[in-house]
Amino acid sequence: MYATHHTGPGSNADVLVVDDEPAIRDMLEYTLQRAGMSPRSANGAEEALNAIADKRPDVVLLDWMMPGISGLDLARRLRREDFTKDLPIIMLTARTAEDDRVHGLDSGADDYIVKPFSPRELIARVRAILRRTSATDESGQINVEGLTLDSESHQVLATGKPVHMGPTEYRLLEFFMQHIGKAYNRTQLLDNVWGTNVYVEERTVDVHIRRLRKALQPHDLDKYIQTIRGHGYRFLPPRS
Amino acid sequence: MYATHHTGPGSNADVLVVDDEPAIRDMLEYTLQRAGMSPRSANGAEEALNAIADKRPDVVLLDWMMPGISGLDLARRLRREDFTKDLPIIMLTARTAEDDRVHGLDSGADDYIVKPFSPRELIARVRAILRRTSATDESGQINVEGLTLDSESHQVLATGKPVHMGPTEYRLLEFFMQHIGKAYNRTQLLDNVWGTNVYVEERTVDVHIRRLRKALQPHDLDKYIQTIRGHGYRFLPPRS
DNA sequence: GTTTGTTGTGACGGATTTATGACGAACTGG
DNA sequence: CCAGTTCGTCATAAATCCGTCACAACAAAC
Numbered sequence: 001m002y003a004t005h006h007t008g009p010g011s012n013a014d015v016l017v018v019d020d021e022p023a024i025r026d027m028l029e030y031t032l033q034r035a036g037m038s039p040r041s042a043n044g045a046e047e048a049l050n051a052i053a054d055k056r057p058d059v060v061l062l063d064w065m066m067p068g069i070s071g072l073d074l075a076r077r078l079r080r081e082d083f084t085k086d087l088p089i090i091m092l093t094a095r096t097a098e099d100d101r102v103h104g105l106d107s108g109a110d111d112y113i114v115k116p117f118s119p120r121e122l123i124a125r126v127r128a129i130l131r132r133t134s135a136t137d138e139s140g141q142i143n144v145e146g147l148t149l150d151s152e153s154h155q156v157l158a159t160g161k162p163v164h165m166g167p168t169e170y171r172l173l174e175f176f177m178q179h180i181g182k183a184y185n186r187t188q189l190l191d192n193v194w195g196t197n198v199y200v201e202e203r204t205v206d207v208h209i210r211r212l213r214k215a216l217q218p219h220d221l222d223k224y225i226q227t228i229r230g231h232g233y234r235f236l237p238p239r240s
Numbered sequence: 241m242y243a244t245h246h247t248g249p250g251s252n253a254d255v256l257v258v259d260d261e262p263a264i265r266d267m268l269e270y271t272l273q274r275a276g277m278s279p280r281s282a283n284g285a286e287e288a289l290n291a292i293a294d295k296r297p298d299v300v301l302l303d304w305m306m307p308g309i310s311g312l313d314l315a316r317r318l319r320r321e322d323f324t325k326d327l328p329i330i331m332l333t334a335r336t337a338e339d340d341r342v343h344g345l346d347s348g349a350d351d352y353i354v355k356p357f358s359p360r361e362l363i364a365r366v367r368a369i370l371r372r373t374s375a376t377d378e379s380g381q382i383n384v385e386g387l388t389l390d391s392e393s394h395q396v397l398a399t400g401k402p403v404h405m406g407p408t409e410y411r412l413l414e415f416f417m418q419h420i421g422k423a424y425n426r427t428q429l430l431d432n433v434w435g436t437n438v439y440v441e442e443r444t445v446d447v448h449i450r451r452l453r454k455a456l457q458p459h460d461l462d463k464y465i466q467t468i469r470g471h472g473y474r475f476l477p478p479r480s
Numbered sequence: 481g482t483t484t485g486t487t488g489t490g491a492c493g494g495a496t497t498t499a500t501g502a503c504g505a506a507c508t509g510g
Numbered sequence: 511c512c513a514g515t516t517c518g519t520c521a522t523a524a525a526t527c528c529g530t531c532a533c534a535a536c537a538a539a540c
Contacts, residue, residue: 183394228394230407
């Protein structure tokens with residue numbers, strides 16, 4: 001299913017607010033709600049991890065300074081986990097000292113907002129992040145045009161029937177279905193599906209594309225995987 | 241050949257260093273190179289303009305104080321030119337007074353670094369800029385009069401329908417749509433679409449213009465590409 | 481209406497890019 | 511240790527694109 005956009009970009013978006021001050025959490029939740037989003041909040045990093053494990057949010061608003069595990073630590077930790085390594089993070093910070101800013105950006109935060117900030121600025125940043133991340137709505141299962149990918153059982157169903165493929169093909173398809181319509185070159189696919197600093201020929205991508213297509217062929221779904229000559233590949237089902 | 245995997249954000253980025261002091265230029269180039277980027281340098285504003293005209297860098301590191309045209313002047317000038325109006329600029333300055341800071345930002349610099357600065361800070365700022373621009377670039381969708389160029393999906397749509405064209409035609413159209421209304425001669429098109437240090441006949445441009453027009457013809461959009469006799473070509477949709 | 485210079489157009493051969501089948505190595509679970 | 515998979519690489523075929531040319535069409539100048 002696709003995320004449903006109603007009144008604006010990122011409408012209905014699942015935003016996780018992580019802060020140890022209740023007043024700030026409330027303020028943020030209120031602001032986000034007014035913008036048509038669906039905020040949740042977590043008091044501290046521990047709760048945040050639970051909340052994220054419970055359901056992967058579309059974006060995380062993360063306070064820099066928190067007792068125990070700091071926002072910075074949490075961000076780094078999220079970046080290391082496979083499940084959350086590309087989870088968009090916006091860092092909230094009151095500090096202005098030079099090295100903090102540097103650390104915040106290096107830690108993997110996608111953006112940062114310095115307190116005090118206006119509600120409008122907050123919304124703008126969140127929407128900007130949401131706009132550039134894919135609009136797939138994960139509920140443990142991605143379902144697109146007769147293709148179902150169940151990440152729990154690691155099973156692919158085409159028109160209800162199970163489709164057999166290797167682990168790499170599965171991850172490739174998973175990545176594609178999480179980024180519908182976006183074009184990727186071979187290097188990007190290697191980074192995202194095989195992993196960074198894995199040295200493999202670029203043409204290997206072609207071969208696995210081929211194997212994935214072959215697996216989808218009997219169900220006439222291979223046409224969803226399109227070649228972009230001179231660039232790479234793209235997953236694009238009809239009317240998307 | 242092995243795939244080149246980037247070791248960090250903005251790896252291999254084309255960074256132009258503009259400073260009048262050779263020692264500073266060397267230091268900056270060294271630092272940037274160690275971060276996996278590809279720095280060039282220019283001694284003063286004149287050289288910088290040439291270097292930029294030669295190839296548009298990903299980001300410019302600009303010294304505030306230079307004899308002749310100052311960094312501030314250069315930044316303003318770059319902002320006026322169409323080709324460079326959204327070129328990311330990081331200003332290097334020894335001044336710390338408040339109004340200078342404001343001026344630096346007002347002139348169009350995207351960020352500034354106060355000397356003395358640590359290599360780490362420099363790298364972090366450059367990466368932050370690169371991340372920001374590449375992010376906005378990717379979500380960039382140019383939409384003009386029934387013609388849509390979606391750089392995210394690497395696809396051209398005319399009246400909602402996909403239009404097929406070769407890689408070169410795509411790049412050509414992309415360049416045109418990023419510079420609507422501006423006329424270019426064949427040499428300029430070759431430099432910007434084919435790249436500098438590539439030798440091909442000038443008339444090759446004509447052929448690709450022809451192919452691009454042919455691709456747009458079925459949608460009656462080929463008239464947007466106009467010939468300027470004795471000069472070159474221009475992309476100009478009605479009422480723009 | 482020529483002349484002269486510029487641009488449009490179709491064709492072609494070579495070059496580049498992608499698809500595909502095959503193969504050996506590595507791994508898995510008996 | 512064996513059968514069965516999966517993986518990455520390669521060689522080759524197939525598809526597509528590119529740059530150049532020759533000539534037609536056109537525009538401006540005389």
